[in-house]
Amino acid sequence: MKPEIAMPLKSKKSKPKIQWKSIYRARWFYLMMLPGLAYYLIFSYLPMGGLIIAFKDYNLLKGIWGSEWVGLDNFRRIFASPDFFIIFRNTVLISFYRIIFGMFPDVLLALILNEIRVAWFKRIVQTITYGPHFLSWVIVFGLVFAFLAPGSGLYTQFHQNMGWGEVNLMTDKSFFRPLLIITDLWKSTGFGAIIYLAALSSINSELYEAAVVDGASRWRQIWHITLPGIRDVFLLLLILRIGHILDAGFEQVFIFLNARVYEVGDIIDTWVYRQGLEKLEFSISSATGFFKSIVGFILVLGANNLSKRMGGSGIW
Incomplete structure (x- = not known):
C-alpha cells in the first residue's frame, strides 16, 4: 500500500475589500485631488475622441460622425507632401539643438549657484536668471526686434556706423536657428536650474564631509559626489525631452518665423497651424498630431529602456 500524500488545501483568495473608513478619513485629500483629475479628464482624455478626424474627410457642416471615412488617406497625403521632409527635418534639428545646448547650461548654472557661499550675491544671481522665464515670447521678440530690426535696431545701426555694411539678422537663414537657441537659453536656463538645485539639496552632506577628510578638492567633490547625485534627474528630464522631440516650441517659432526663413x-506645428486654421483642413492637422504622438510614445519607451540599461532609474 502506497502511503497517501496529503494534498494541501487550496485557500480561496478573498477579494480585497474597499477600506471605506480610510477613504473617509482622507476625504479632504481626495477632494483636493478632484480639480487636477477634472483638468486632465476634460483637456487631455476627452479630446482623444477627436482623433477619429484623422481617419475621416472632416466637414464642418456634416460634423464628426457625418463625415466620410477615408482610412489612412490623410496620412498618405502628409507623407507625400513635398513640405513634409523639410518641416520634419527642421523640427528634429531645432529640438535636438534645444536638448544639446539647453540642458547642460541648466546643470552648469545649478552647480555655480550651489558653490556660491555669499547669500546676498546668490539671491541676486537667482533673481536675474529666473526673471526672463516669466516673460512671454511676444515680449522676448520685442526685445530682440529692438536690437536686430533692419535699419532701426541697435545692433543694426552699430553695424552700419562701424562701416561694416547693412545687416538683417532677422531674415538671415544661417542665423535663424542660433537665434532660437540663444533666446531660449536666455529665457529658460535660470528656471531650469531650479530642478537641479532641488536635486543638489537632497545629496547627503556627510558625503562631502567624508570627501574633505580624505583630502578631495572641490573639483573632485563635484565629479564624484555632485554629478552622480543629479544623474537620475538629468536622465529623467532627458527622457521627457526626447519624448517631445517633435515639439520644437510652437509659440517661439511662430512669433520669430517669417517668409524668408521658412x-x-x-x-x-507651424505647418499644422496653417493647414488647420488657415486652410481649414482639420483632418490633415489631426493626422499630423496623431503621428507626432505615436513617435513621441515610441521615443519615450526607447529612452526609458536605454536609461535603465545605463544604470538610471528611468520614469517607471
Missing part, C-alpha cells in the same frame, strides 16, 4: 524655420 526653409530652415518652418516646423510641424
Whole structure:
C-alpha cells in the first residue's frame, strides 16, 4: 500500500475589500485631488475622441460622425507632401539643438549657484536668471526686434556706423536657428536650474564631509559626489525631452518665423497651424498630431529602456 500524500488545501483568495473608513478619513485629500483629475479628464482624455478626424474627410457642416471615412488617406497625403521632409527635418534639428545646448547650461548654472557661499550675491544671481522665464515670447521678440530690426535696431545701426555694411539678422537663414537657441537659453536656463538645485539639496552632506577628510578638492567633490547625485534627474528630464522631440516650441517659432526663413524655420506645428486654421483642413492637422504622438510614445519607451540599461532609474 502506497502511503497517501496529503494534498494541501487550496485557500480561496478573498477579494480585497474597499477600506471605506480610510477613504473617509482622507476625504479632504481626495477632494483636493478632484480639480487636477477634472483638468486632465476634460483637456487631455476627452479630446482623444477627436482623433477619429484623422481617419475621416472632416466637414464642418456634416460634423464628426457625418463625415466620410477615408482610412489612412490623410496620412498618405502628409507623407507625400513635398513640405513634409523639410518641416520634419527642421523640427528634429531645432529640438535636438534645444536638448544639446539647453540642458547642460541648466546643470552648469545649478552647480555655480550651489558653490556660491555669499547669500546676498546668490539671491541676486537667482533673481536675474529666473526673471526672463516669466516673460512671454511676444515680449522676448520685442526685445530682440529692438536690437536686430533692419535699419532701426541697435545692433543694426552699430553695424552700419562701424562701416561694416547693412545687416538683417532677422531674415538671415544661417542665423535663424542660433537665434532660437540663444533666446531660449536666455529665457529658460535660470528656471531650469531650479530642478537641479532641488536635486543638489537632497545629496547627503556627510558625503562631502567624508570627501574633505580624505583630502578631495572641490573639483573632485563635484565629479564624484555632485554629478552622480543629479544623474537620475538629468536622465529623467532627458527622457521627457526626447519624448517631445517633435515639439520644437510652437509659440517661439511662430512669433520669430517669417517668409524668408521658412526653409530652415518652418516646423510641424507651424505647418499644422496653417493647414488647420488657415486652410481649414482639420483632418490633415489631426493626422499630423496623431503621428507626432505615436513617435513621441515610441521615443519615450526607447529612452526609458536605454536609461535603465545605463544604470538610471528611468520614469517607471
